[in-house]
Amino acid sequence: MGNVCVITGGGSGMGLEAAKILGKNSKIILVGRTVSKLDKALAELKTLGIDAQSFPCDAGDRESVKKLADYAAEQGTVKTVIHAAGISPHMADGEKIFAINAVGTINIDEEFAEIMGEGSCILNVSSMSAYMLPEANIPRQLYQLSLQSTKAFLAAANQMLSAVPEESRTGMAYTISKNFVVWFTSRMAVRYGKKGIRIVSISPGTFKTPMGEIEGEQAASFALRGAMGRLGEPEEIAKMMAFMVSDECSYLCGVDILYDGGSVAAMKAMQEDKAQQG
Template sequence: MKHISVITGGGSGIGLAAAKYIGTTNHVIVVGRTVSKLEAAIEELKGLGISAESFPCDASNRESVRKLAKYAASCGTVKSVVHAAGMSPHMAGAEMLFRVNAMSCIYINEEFAKVMDPGGCIIDISSMSAYMMPEEHLPVADYNLSLTDAQAFEETILARLKQVPENMAANFAYAISKNFIVWYAKRSSYLCGKKGIRVLSVSPGTFATPMGDLEGEEAAGIAKQGSLGRVGDPEEIAVLLNFLVSKAASYLTGTDILCDGGAIAGMLYAQGGR
């Protein structure tokens, strides 16, 4: 059967870069909400000789994700899912940010675990922001709800966000959602591991992508103060993602890979090694 790789947020940035590598050995289904971006991505991928198609999907809606998983499975054997769809504080308010970043992770992992065979791999894309807020300021104690009652988890976190001053809520929602992704991927790896499915998270730093451009000089400044002193090229993380979904990484699961050019290391150094 045809080997399928599903890449959310595949219309641009890290998702599209990953599709160019993963697509050399798999049929790629590029997923997103903006049809025009998906069409442009497919044209570019096919121009490179990659077997690809698009599927519009709102990953923050479980039913939409369920339809995506069902369709992907009907096309062949789903070998990998790279969940790169997400939003930054410059793109949406706190509530939407949390739903798109965190709730989508739950839906993607749960629904694709139902249709994937042993040997498959799910990668949830987080952010170096997962490491930037002290854990005591994050509602980590509420994360366990996500494993038993996703709706209750959503309602609990959204209620917390409403208590945050409006001018700070989006940034707080972003930090929570990205920290949660790292946490959730580890728990998913245990649950999915019983089915022979690997689950990892990858936390990118600042890359030269449309989202990176939206983050502006602040994000670029953090990157430039890091170990390598520069912003990353999307190809540098695409190569990593291609390796992680391959058989060569078959014993790697349940961990987060921080791919940030040493930005977090630079911050820790500046803070005296905290």
């Protein structure tokens, strides 16, 4: 039946570009919540001769993800999962952002690890914002809850968010949820590595994608002040994703790759220079 590659958030942007590369050697299952977007992406892949299909799924809903994993396993050997689905501070309230970005990652990783085996890889997509959370502010006790009860984890996260001013809530939810993705990736890698499943993550900077457009001028200006002074092209990160999940990276496990054109490096350099001057 051949190898299967599942891509959440595959209806556009970097997920779709990754599908164009990985579809050369695998059957693609594009996953998302918006059927019309999936249909459009599917048509584009089919014009390229790629064997692809779509499956509507809400990553934040455990039962929905379980159905997706079961379906994918019926289509062949699930070799690769790229979990690119997520929402930014401009797309929903804090609670929804946390539920999709953080709980969605828990659901995808745990359900797919049950049906994947030796030589497979799960790639979670975080964000460079994960690197902007000061070490002292990382809520590690909250993160630990995710290993015991997703329900308790989400309830504690919502309680934490409700304690901050409303205007700061979405930004905080996004930053912490993406920092959590990096943390959770490392923990899942330890849990499932002996089974032969590599779990890694990538933290994109600002790219020319639909989500990048929604994030607006502030995100763009951050990229323009970065080391490379430009926004990234979706094809650039898609190539990196494809490399990370390939057998050529068979020893890459439990780590995050910051793929941001040097934006975080430029920010840290500026902060250090300012501290020296002050």
